[in-house]
Amino acid sequence: MVSTAALIQGASRGLGLQFCKTLLSRQPALSIIATCRTPGQAQELQDLKSEPLLAGRLHILGVDVKNEAQIQEAAEYAEKHFGQLDLLVNCAGILHPSGRGETSLKDLNLQGLQETCTTNAFGPLLMGKHFGKLLTKGGGSVGVKSTDAKQQHAGVLVNISAKVGSTTDNALGGWYSYRMSKCALNMATKNLSIELGRGKNKVICVSLHPGTVDTALSRPYHKNVKNLFSVEQSVSKLLTVIDSLTVEDSGKFFTYDKELLPF
Template structure:
């Protein structure tokens, strides 16, 4: 079987960086493609590259720059003929670093920037990298006798992006961006589920993880996960996915969330 190839978008820190670490040391001998806005200043990612010079490949992608996404996808396709896994990790809570607590905190700039990074970016990644995903070798997920898939596409969402689960309000930009991302995932699951070559597309909630994004709210979190624990859980979910799971929204323990 071919060596699985995984692309982690937003790999310079937090969950994205941990996905790279875990995949590189896993039993599959994965090849990992890591992308981030400024690779030269991503110190921890460069250290990881030194440790895995043959298995880790780093490329620049700013998810707010469509032409760069397109160019990098073209560059990667010259070196790699397929992708088995794409995980979109880059996200911001809000440009200010804190979610809006009421309407008085809402601004056009804040909403648009949050949507651009959290929603539009992953959608554009799917647009330009889906040709490689459709050529995947099924290195991730669970194949059944009658239902095969080529690759898995994961959009890192959040529980607060569930409209059904929203009982507190606030966090307008982040909630809206993640709810819209969930809709994009559902759309992708339909389009990339047609025909002979299929891609499983899911949204995943990682739990509240000890990263820079969640740092302002750690005091109020009853269960704070390390990146290592969260990623281990998420990879177990990814490996369990079948075609029938495409389009769904799961938590780190594989509980299905309502959109």
């Protein structure tokens, strides 16, 4: 059994892949389970695994987050190899199966709504269901562990959300599927924080907004973005937030700068 283990869900590219790269380079004692739906096609992730210096610290598993049986198998693998989990990051997400957010009601269809909500909200919640127990056994931060008894906690569960999932912040409308899916994800975060926050080993559960980041997901909308982050910048900021989390932060929704966002 190793002392520190993280799971990055949705690790084939974008923010998930960068979480793997940054965490592996900054923490020599950390092992990562990276899940993605088609490991054979996740070339950059496979290249990372082949790096001699990593010496078996990266485990790649096939998980389509819409497939609960695969989520359960991944949890069994984690239980067998690590017996606990310090950090779970639910990264996978889609804007919409078409790649474009709906601009008005006429663009809506049931399949798009269902697929977006299943990928962005129901999948991450099922990850919480299957990995919750392992997180309660986790030792807390993957960064600097607090020696202050009041600040000690079990594992950390991060749902990568989006500011457009804030009902309070919604002034423009549109993007029905994506906004609703992230709003539902935030509710899942809150519920998880309550259920996994009971008892002695409290799991911290948060939703984090990564900023607008230079990835495929938001690429059609980059033209007018003033503050576009690279994946390296966004993940570095998100890890600073994750390292700073305390039990009091659980159930909340923060930006990459740890500004509190309203639900």
